[in-house]
Amino acid sequence: MKRADLAKKHHPLKDTTIDALEPEASGYRVRDTSDRNLHLYVRPDGRKSWELRYKVRPGYWSFFGIGAYGKRDGTMSAAKARVKEAELVGAMLAGETLRDTQARLKGEAKDSAECTLDALTQEWLAIKKRTWVDATYVRNEASLKKHISPKLGARLYTEIKAKEWLDLFHAMQAEGIVEMASRVLTMCRDILDLAVSTDRMEANPLATMHKRLETRKAVAMKHVAQPELPELIRAIRHYNSREGAIGLQLLMMLACRPSELREAEWGEFDFKKAQWTVPAIRMKRKKTEKLNGEPHVIPLPKQALALLKELQHFNGNYLFLFPGRSDAKKPKSGMFFLMALRHLGYEGRQTPHGFRHIFSTAANDSQQFSSDLIESALAHVTQGVRGTYNLATYIEARRPLMQWWADEIDLMAARDSVASGG
Template identity: 30%
Template sequence: MPLSDAAIRRLKPREKQYKVSDFDGLFVLVRPNGSRLWQFKYRIAGKEKLLSIGPYPETSLTQARAMRDAARSMVARGIDPSEAKQKQKRQNLLQDRLTFAVQAREYLTKIRQEGRAEMTMRKLEWLLAMAIEDLGDRPIADIAAPAVLRCLRKVESRGTHETARRLRSTIGTVFRFGVASGLATNDPTYALRDALVRPKAKPRAAITEPDELGKLMRAIAGYNGQTVTKIALELLALLVPRPGELRQARWTEFDLASAVWSIPAERMKMRRPHRVPLPGRALALLKDLKALTGHTEFLLPSLVSVKRMMSENTLNTALRRLGYDAEEMTAHGCRASFSTLANESGLWNPDAIERAIAHVEANDVRRAYARGEHWEERMRMP
């Protein structure tokens, strides 16, 4: 006898689950916890199989019968409804992965596992957040160059031309990741190479005259701000790391007895470990600094929290307090000052100068032979 809604509602749970049939293979399975589940029993290729249709009352009697009839029609055509349902589930899962947002997050996970520096990760996350705002919910395979260009134009309209160009490059990496995963067909950013305003290259301001550099060092010696900031400025000029490498430095990286600072590969721009010889003045500064921050993880902790590193604006702000504007000198400019003056002196091997600032030879053949650290020569550099 066919079931009715009233009959289904009267079904009580038992110690063991049991079945109550409707007709044409449809039945409701009553479980000990009181839940009721529609199932359809059918035979295909000589085998008896079950198809779960849905819970009652979320799936009504009328809906269950309609779904049963659709499944019976599939069986009549030689299609296994259970396999068809699983295939649809897989397609739905795949469809969920097809969006730009999901591919962007998977790409970020991949490069984080490759050991990218935390600063690099934050920049990429910031860039991709802008792209996800416009493209995130769209299937990656359906996104064409005009849609990407509209996203880039929004950034460009704010006058941030370099950011727009970096965003184009970053979006392209996500598309190429999608192509490699089989979820995208091409990289539309390739067609946009010449579509954006090309910003004029502007080197970071740096002092390159010996007398002027001497004035800067005297100004730093007389800095009346935070002592930690004063020491950081002098270390920056003496050791010429990238500002971020100094701000992120940990005490565990310093061997004061051997006068060496060993920067791990994951914190270097080129992902190669870098050793820095520590001259006498740097060792004296580090000993003074250790009395101030030696109890913390970071060499230069934040004033807000010792668990965080010094802010990226601190060093440039200190230079402004000393009277040097952004057109005269920047924290990063210490590297250019050192490179320019060291090369012009003619006293040092150019390769030793490049190693001192952790530059990597662009020429593959030359790089294969220029593997030395030029350590002895770098130890003699002032």
């Protein structure tokens, strides 16, 4: 729309009209209405901003910029511009200078910004960063930014009603992310507790909200039933990506957590001693244990050594066993093993973490090994002195266990048929 096409029906200015206004060779102003001092300034480059026409002294008028036009944070729609104009004009009529009014309003806006949920969240995250490991901090910060900040982050946390919180978490659960909703609720409750404990808020609306949300019982990571294992093992061994086939075989054979293998470095493996030393920092432990705890040593059966030496032929020049495709200085993404199982047709039937459950079930059912030995192989650390003792003494005792499991996998792969289950 050209300026010349503006008619009375276009006043007061609507956002759709403003969006349609075309720039000209020189900047120009359009009055919002005939009885207002609010003007829209359209620059030659198409950018638009709001200005207030005011009397400097008798007979002399000037324009005062009050903000960029727009409908996003930090900008002003037509409706917001009129509210701002009313605030400025009202203050001037009360005897306050325009610039003093503007400075005061900016100060009030700053104070309000410090009381937003986003600001309180950052304060809380700064405290948690002292105790969380980096991966936990990054994951939780990302969850809050994705699920909370876009909807409630810019609001004053004291003005967010319990019903609004409940609607938000119900919406998350409706998406099927029940566990995520529960985790985010726990963090938000802790965030608001910070405001309560520092006398910035009287009561926490999330204190008992967990009682009103759906809960999901913890379930084991999906894995195939025992009769289906031979078929799965053969499928993995014939996978068209040799790197992926080796990775999945090692994951099954060593019963380690997927991230521990995916992020493994060649320097962690001692082929002469036939063992893999996983640094404590990469284990699933509390921060103090990650920083000061003992590493987890996994004895390597002969089949694992053969697979590692094969993998070394094409990935041995990199830092990681499984270097990233776009950046070899980083390990492959967390989807590496999951995508391999998906390509094999096992999506929803077998997860990378599920191999640990298969190992645990098979080892316990064999009745050849103590439960303490099996738990130690899974790096399920017992708390206290006994846990430290177990880690220290079970390394050599676990060698027969790991070799037995590797041999069992070979035996299963050699079977001619798979039980139908009915």
